[in-house]
Amino acid sequence: MMKIKLPPVYDLSILAESMSDVSSSFHRPVDDKGRYLHWDDFRRYVPKDVDPHVAWVWTKMAREALQNGLPFHSIKSELASIAVTTFVQQSCSIVDRLTSQAALDELAGGESASLYLFNGLMEEESISSSQLEGAATTTSVAKEMLQTARKPRDEGERMILGNYRMMSAVWEHRDELLTPDLIRQFHRIGVEGIDDEKYFPGMFRENNNVSVVDPFGEVIHQPPSFDVLPQKIEELCQWANVRHEEDASLNYLHPLVKAGVLHFLIGYYHPFNDGNGRTARAVFYWYMLKCGYAAFRYISISRLLKKSPTAYAKAYLFTETDGFDLTYFVSYQCEIVSRAVKDFHAHIVDSVYQQRTLFETMWNSGLMKKLNQRQQILATIAIRNQGKVFSVKEVMENLSVSNNTARSDLRHLAALGLVRPLVEGKETFYQSPKTMKDVKKLIERH
Numbered sequence: 001m002m003k004i005k006l007p008p009v010y011d012l013s014i015l016a017e018s019m020s021d022v023s024s025s026f027h028r029p030v031d032d033k034g035r036y037l038h039w040d041d042f043r044r045y046v047p048k049d050v051d052p053h054v055a056w057v058w059t060k061m062a063r064e065a066l067q068n069g070l071p072f073h074s075i076k077s078e079l080a081s082i083a084v085t086t087f088v089q090q091s092c093s094i095v096d097r098l099t100s101q102a103a104l105d106e107l108a109g110g111e112s113a114s115l116y117l118f119n120g121l122m123e124e125e126s127i128s129s130s131q132l133e134g135a136a137t138t139t140s141v142a143k144e145m146l147q148t149a150r151k152p153r154d155e156g157e158r159m160i161l162g163n164y165r166m167m168s169a170v171w172e173h174r175d176e177l178l179t180p181d182l183i184r185q186f187h188r189i190g191v192e193g194i195d196d197e198k199y200f201p202g203m204f205r206e207n208n209n210v211s212v213v214d215p216f217g218e219v220i221h222q223p224p225s226f227d228v229l230p231q232k233i234e235e236l237c238q239w240a241n242v243r244h245e246e247d248a249s250l251n252y253l254h255p256l257v258k259a260g261v262l263h264f265l266i267g268y269y270h271p272f273n274d275g276n277g278r279t280a281r282a283v284f285y286w287y288m289l290k291c292g293y294a295a296f297r298y299i300s301i302s303r304l305l306k307k308s309p310t311a312y313a314k315a316y317l318f319t320e321t322d323g324f325d326l327t328y329f330v331s332y333q334c335e336i337v338s339r340a341v342k343d344f345h346a347h348i349v350d351s352v353y354q355q356r357t358l359f360e361t362m363w364n365s366g367l368m369k370k371l372n373q374r375q376q377i378l379a380t381i382a383i384r385n386q387g388k389v390f391s392v393k394e395v396m397e398n399l400s401v402s403n404n405t406a407r408s409d410l411r412h413l414a415a416l417g418l419v420r421p422l423v424e425g426k427e428t429f430y431q432s433p434k435t436m437k438d439v440k441k442l443i444e445r446h
Contacts, residue, residue: 087331127139148427204271
C-alpha cells in the first residue's frame with residue numbers, strides 16, 4: 001500500500017511552547033541539498049535532539065514567504081500555491097539553454113544525418129508513455145510497428161499507436177490556444193480504438209465512478225465531481241492562454257513551471273474515464289512546444305517516469321496532502337525534465353561523434369565511394385542503428401526527396417547489402433543489419 005505520513009497541523013503556537021531555538025537550521029524552504037521535502041521524508045532527516053514538529057513549522061513559515069498563489073482549488077477548497085526554488089530555477093535554465101530551436105540547430109551542426117537522428121527519437125515518448133500506463137509491448141516491437149506502419153495486434157500496441165498519433169497532434173496544434181475541445185481532441189486521438197467502452201474517447205466523464213488506486217487496489221485519489229469539470233477545465237484553459245512568461249509582475253511563471261502545473265491539474269481533475277495520465281503529459285508537451293522549446297518533440301519524460309512510477313504518484317500525493325502546494329509535483333517534474341534533457345543532449349552529442357567515426361571507417365573501406373550524399377546519410381543511420389526499419393515515406397520526409405528518389409536510394413543500399421527488403425502487405429520496407437557483428441562483416445566485405 002502506498003501510504004505516506006500526513007503533515008502535522010501547521011500551528012504557530014508550538015513555537016512559543018518550544019524551549020529550543022531551531023530557526024537558524026530550519027527557517028528555510030529547502031534542506032541542505034536543496035530538496036523541498038514533504039513531511040513524509042522531512043521527519044526522517046531531523047536530528048534526534050530536535051522536535052520535528054517545531055522544525056516543520058519553521059520550514060513551513062519560510063515556504064509561505066516564497067509561495068505564490070495559483071487560481072485553482074483542491075476538492076477541500078485549498079488555494080493552490082507554488083514556490084519557485086533554486087532547483088526549479090536551475091531546471092528552467094537547463095531547458096532554456098538546451099531545448100530551443102537555436103540549441104537544436106547548434107547540436108545538429110547542420111548535418112542531415114543529425115537531423116535524421118532527431119526524427120528517430122520522436123517515437124520514444126509515445127512508447128514509454130504507453131508502457132508507463134501498462135502496455136506490455138517491448139520497445140523494439142513497438143518501433144517496428146510504427147516504422148512499418150503495420151496495424152497493431154493487441155491492446156498494448158493500440159495504446160502505443162494512439163499515443164504516437166496524439167503526440168503528432170500535439171505538434172500540429174502547438175500554435176493554437178488551449179480549449180476544452182482541444183483537450184478532448186487530444187484524448188480522442190490518443191485512445192480511440194483501444195477499448196471505446198472503457199475510455200469513451202474525447203468525452204469528459206459524466207459520473208463519479210472513477211478513482212486513482214495504487215498497485216494494491218487502495219484508493220489514493222478521488223477526483224472532483226464530474227459536474228464541476230466543465231467549469232474547472234474552462235478556467236484551466238483560460239489560465240493556460242495567458243502569457244505568464246511575458247509578465248513582468250509577480251505573476252511571471254517560466255513555461256516549464258506552468259507546463260508542470262497544467263500536467264498536474266489534468267491528472268488531478270481526472271476529466272476522462274481513463275487515459276488521463278497520457279492526456280496530462282500531452283498537454284505538458286503541447287505547452288512546451290507552444291513556447292518554442294522545439295527539442296521536446298524528441299525528448300521523452302515518460303522514459304524516466306516509468307522507471308519509478310511510485311515517485312511519480314507520490315509527487316501527486318505530496319501536493320494533495322500538504323495544502324495543495326504544487327511545488328512538490330513541479331519539483332519532481334523539473335527533476336525528470338532536467339535528466340531527460342541532459343540525456344537527450346548527451347545522446348545526440350555521442351551519436352554525432354559515432355556517426356562521424358563510422359563514416360570515416362566506411363569511407364576507408366571504400367563503401368562510401370559507391371554512394372551519393374543522400375545514400376551516405378542513410379547508410380550511416382542504418383549502421384549506427386542496428387535493426388532500424390526504413391520506409392520510403394520516412395526517407396522522403398527526412399531528406400526532402402521525391403518518392404522515386406527515396407525508393408531508388410533504398411534499393412541501391414539493398415543491392416550493396418546495407419539494408420534488406422521487408423514486405424509488409426503491399427509496402428516494402430528496408431531493415432538495417434541487426435547486430436554490430438553483422439555491421440562489421442558488411443564493412444569488411446567492401
